[in-house]
Amino acid sequence: MLSFTEENYLKSIYHLSNGGTQAVLTNALAESMNTKAASVTDMVKKLSTKGMISYEKYYGVKITRVGKTEALMIIRKHRLWETFLVQTLQFNWDEVHEVAEQLEHIQSPLLIEKLDDFLGHPRTDPHGHPIPDKAGKIVEIKQVILSTCALRKKVMVRAVRNGSPSFLQYLSKIGVYIGATLTIVDKVEFDGSLEITIDGKKKVFISRDAAENLMVTE
Amino acid sequence: MLSFTEENYLKSIYHLSNGGTQAVLTNALAESMNTKAASVTDMVKKLSTKGMISYEKYYGVKITRVGKTEALMIIRKHRLWETFLVQTLQFNWDEVHEVAEQLEHIQSPLLIEKLDDFLGHPRTDPHGHPIPDKAGKIVEIKQVILSTCALRKKVMVRAVRNGSPSFLQYLSKIGVYIGATLTIVDKVEFDGSLEITIDGKKKVFISRDAAENLMVTE
């Protein structure tokens, strides 16, 4: 059984390692956990003895198969809860992350399966991220960053990379949502900002920063 | 902000003090928290400095107005979550307590208000216990213990006092539920067991122990 804190470390390791494909360095983990490298070293030893990661001094950590499954279960819970909050309780998509950070630690396999049933087995959460299934299988939809798309090509918004409340609120404000159709009308050389149309109608400018945080498909 | 543990202590104090009316002794609290008296003394000091209880050495603790409100909020959350689990996610009434013990600690006023809205502002939880409102007001329905009722009188099951899974499963098995109409057909002098009819049909024997854990109204 993992503690609240251990679960958070494991989740961070999973994300920083791109789903377990790369090693994660101590300092990177320290930064993402808002803690100090010394604390990370301690925790990493513990997670290692629990078989969640393999840890070699000075070489960073690698998540194990067991650890990956564990991480995916936490992510599954997080995303199912986010979906519940938006879909059932009428939260806005920028309000759910913090609450889901708490709810993801509730221990009850029955609860999460019943929640999944109730929600109708959603494939993605309100930010467009895929929800791992019961077995930990995750279906990644191939998508690209908006800023890399060609001019005049119709693309559909699939997910946000950075899900910070302020970014999400901004998107809502200008009318961008998951499923919206965008077209790049113009690229501004100077600052990398884009002029786009939303659903063929509204025409707005978005910054390079925003464009780099929108994932789309053609 | 109270920790998980502090919240559990406060809830126990609230219950053991009958809603804040009596003082609670150290040993009683230790027993209900499955811990040692020494640990209770430490925690009680902390809750006292936080203004949740007043503590006087060797005389037990009394919950303060602030502490009572805090306790009622935790109870509100617990009971709303139990209602959600049964009403929305199709849990059986004997499966919800443990999960609600976890969910009651989620910190989000918005969540609990939205949950309350979604559930349609239920007045009681699946075990018949009243749900405190947003302001901490709790409407106790005057009810009596089944074993004290007169023979032949029709009574309605309102709540269970002991909500242990085994008791609840037993009740389900014999067909007793919140809202059922019971009539005491006979009292057995020897062991205090009762012969009752359920909804005027089924006739069963229940033990004194069971009869003392069913709350009814006439």
Add this chain to the structure above:
DNA sequence: TTTATTTTTTAGACCGATCTAAAAATTGAC
């Protein structure tokens, strides 16, 4: 390839929640 810089680990401490063992206060018996 030796030195300087960065990264990581170790050592030792603190805090919160718990424990055991022993001391102190209260209660009950006579």
Add this chain to the structure above:
DNA sequence: GTCAATTTTTAGATCGGTCTAAAAAATAAA
């Protein structure tokens, strides 16, 4: 009212998660 039994508190230790400061290893620079 004194002594024994019970209850409660204190003292000191442990454990998990964190920290700072210093040591050690790895990396980059000269």
